Amino acid sequence: MLADLFHKLATLTRPTGLPVVRDGRHVWRVSPAGAAVFGRDGPQLTRWVADGLAVVVKANPARTVYRVELPAATVFVKHCRITGPRAWAREWIRPPKARLEFDNATTLRMRGVPAIEPLAWGSNDTRWPGESYLITRGVAAVPFLDFLETEYAALPPAGQRATGQQLTVALAEFFARLHDAGIAHPDPHPGNLLLEMPACRVPRLTLLDLHAVRLGPPLSWHKSRANLALFNRFFQLRAGRPERARFWHHYRRTRASLPLASPAELRAQARELEAETHASNLHLWAKREGRWLGSNRTLRRVKRGDVRGLAVRDVPDYALRSLLENPDAVFAQPGTRVLKDSKTSTVAAFELPSPAGPVPVVLKRVNVRSAAEPLKNFVRRSAVVRSWVNGHTLRDRGLPTPRPLAVFQRYRRGLPAEGYLLTEVVPDAVPLDAAPGAALPRDVLVDLARTLRAMHDRGVSHRDLKASNVLLGRGRDPVLIDLVGVRTVAAIGVARRAKELARLNASFLAAAAVTRGERLRFLLAYLGAGPAFQVGWKSWWELVSRATADKVARNRRVGRALG
Template sequence: MLRGVLQIVGLVPRAPVGGGRPRAVHTGGYHWHVLPAGDELFGPDGPPLEAWIRDGAVEVLKLNSQRTVYRVALPDGTMIVKQCRVNGPRAWWREIFRGSKSRLEFDHALALRRHGIAAVEPLAWGSRHRYSPGESFFLTRWEANAVPFEKYLEGLSPIDRRASSHELGRVMAHMHDAGVAHPDPHPGNLLVTFEGGRPRFTLIDLHAIRFGRPLTWRQSLDNLVLLNRWFQLRATRTDRRAFWRAYVQHRTTLPTACPVALAKLAKEVERRTEQSNARFWNSRLDRYQKSNRQYQRLRRGSVAGHAVRDLPAAFVQELLADPDAPFRDPANKVLKDSRSSTVVTLSVPTATGTTVAIFKRFRVKSPVILAKNKLRRSTAMRSWSFGHNLLDRGLPTARPLLVLHRHRLGCPSEGYLLAERVPDAMDLVEATAVATAKPAAERRRIVRSWSNSLGRLIRLMHEKQVAHRDLKAPNILMSGVHPDLAAAVPVLIDLVGVVPGRAVDRTDRVKNLARLNASFIRHPAVTRTDCLRFLRAYLAWGLHGSEGWKDWWRGVSRETLAKVAKNQRSGRPLA
């Protein structure tokens, strides 16, 4: 009833008539609304869902607390069944006001196809409860050759990437001209098929789509920012430029701005995307310490912590029972054993077989640290949270799998961190020693390649609002050192000194660069030319020009000498 009233006042779209009118079927405790295309597959009695499950005709594609997605193979065709659940008071009230997600997706799919926008082909929707919120189902036809757009992009040539960018720009322009805005337009909600020599996009996850008048420039930019959040991290500037040019070319309901104005709008999309991503990343800093779809809280006796959900439960419980057991096992190789920490390799069972991970124990050296752990994140917890946050920001680091703490007097004491092992890697100090032993020409090629890749990585780190107060060479791994050492890529590790979540000013940038520079001061394999090449990559001369580089050079040199002098006074070695 409420949904009908909202349809009359225009707050909820009316059910469209494209594709034929759905036929109501009540069978087996389910209330179905079936289109003529669905009747061809199900017959007059509607979808026999329980019989499909009982006969093993369904394959689970996705499973979480909100929904389950099945693929059902029938003699006359294959379909997708999305089972939507009401998993809390918020979801219950939401269905009271707007109807079930399945009904919304059904209506929106028909409306999109009526507008000439490619969307999944709806067959039926249904629910167990006819007049109250509850479990509902949305059935669509399976597109055998369709793949998620994010997977389609893997391994594409630059030419194919340009073609995909152009086609996506055309599709978004058509949507916005039709008054359609997708509030979650990430690539996972786009399916791609290749037809006639070009990609064809199909929209999925349609329940929140909004219909209205053609979007204004302001509304269009708001929606493009949401789309660009994913692509700004993974697509090149050239790809994004191709998308923008196609989008502007195919918009027909807005006055075409002059080239200067369009360039300003494109920069505005990029700037607002950076701000939107920063807010998103910062909002997730507390997510890693809560129970949700990706992470779980753990506790057993005096040991508590967090783990990713894809770790086997038996393995997690074994570590909870005795986190120190792996350090006593002679089968585990000891990588480090110092006053502050011990690091060993540890075999971890996974769905694809056993893999080797890195297990680190953080010792508590004084009662002061024990008290500090009560008032702030411990070193283990910072490594856990910042590791996941750096991965969210698209920065390379080892993925944390589990973090544990023993507790004494109500305070976290010894900490334990399990993280994936970076494949085929050695730390930057060791890798540089290997490079030094190479012939002169080969050594220069390797160091030049590393100078460029390190400069780009640290620039990207700072642009994504991450500072690293302990950016020394041992805290950087070079991954993929075989067979070509020059092709190795840098990976950040030991993240206790990371400070994410705020803009990195010039002073902190210079200090970060100086800390890394101090690791190679007077190193025979690193020349001033290599340092300049590193600075050139960091400042992105090709994009921003070389103006002001000498001020950066002098600032880094002063901070490097200050760091060297400080370590000499304290008697600490300069790593």
């Protein structure tokens, strides 16, 4: 904060040296490269928008990004807004976001780091803090995250391996150069990188979102590790250990300013990085859990009559209007397929209208079972709200579960009564215990074991891990459902893990096709999918067997069937 204040004071006393151009209500500071693109009249944002030259490529409450095709070049305009009192107060302490990004991009390029080329920055013609604008030159690149989710995902396995190795080396060398240049990006996730993949297949990366980068001397190992942990958060969930090890070795080999380290020291530093990344992810996930309970750039509040709740912003209002007016009507309308109808809940599949056409969805209604339940829902989160939060929490952790689209409740006398949860459909799903042939194929068994190991390693306890609460999407991809009892903690102990594996094991006690060999193969896949435990597989087998027997005995005492 003090650095921002000093920077603000410096900008008030030190002229930028850039020519000032006015465009109606905007005041622009234009770089020499920008003057060659815009001419002597400077940027004409108002006219570009009015004439339809400015095409929106990204929009949210905090910013809008336009692409503008000009005769001299393609440019991008980032329109930064103030979204609340805190942001407004921050603008008094620091320079406008657009100026910070303009100055930092200029500095990065001077230090030899690939960054966007700034052409101009502007603000409204007023002394009060407010909106600001950054104009940069367009490049023949795509957002790195978009590339991973589209082009890379469409490659055959051999192409993914080759391209993945090229990207790993390019990323390692890029961050080594960044840290040797004394630059730490506070949010170095793939969405803040642009990727060019030329015909020579040597990736070129460009850094984005530069308003908060820190500049200084080459980063020490402590600071490098902290910054790499932020970057590694994304890849620890999606890239295997061999790929992360390849990144680490190339990064360490390229770093010129760090002292040489022995092989043992390199291994120790790699373990430190993985541990700090995991701790950073746990902190991030815990911090994000509260955001699923209020309106923000991802969610909006919805209300109609005595029904109110939350919905993701990409579900249009008209798609939810009739659903909010009478949620119960869906279960009786033509075309609806009722999947479950019991005293506690009703589940149905139907199609929801969307701009791209009808989208298959699932609506779950949780019934009121007693007169006291609305009061309980008022003093603690209801079952549908817990399922809603837990669904988003699991997806944050990269765990497979249907995406929650909306949650709402009917209020009676001011108290939340029946609850409704709307989710996406799992394509071609079958429950795990209803999979064809009773015995699972070996690759499905291994995938399921790895999914459950990832769930536990990421601090998630399902607490009702029976076979009917695991679906196989397209007949083979494990998907977790019925998340009302999920708990998230910093670490899941061995006893809790064994108890959850035992609950799943109990679902298959009557399945003759699931042999002891299959159960052992599943356990070994679970144990091998992450760091080794101090307890060996034989001890694990005993723990799971004992917990399974306890579960069977408990259900027999209360007369409940194993599901």
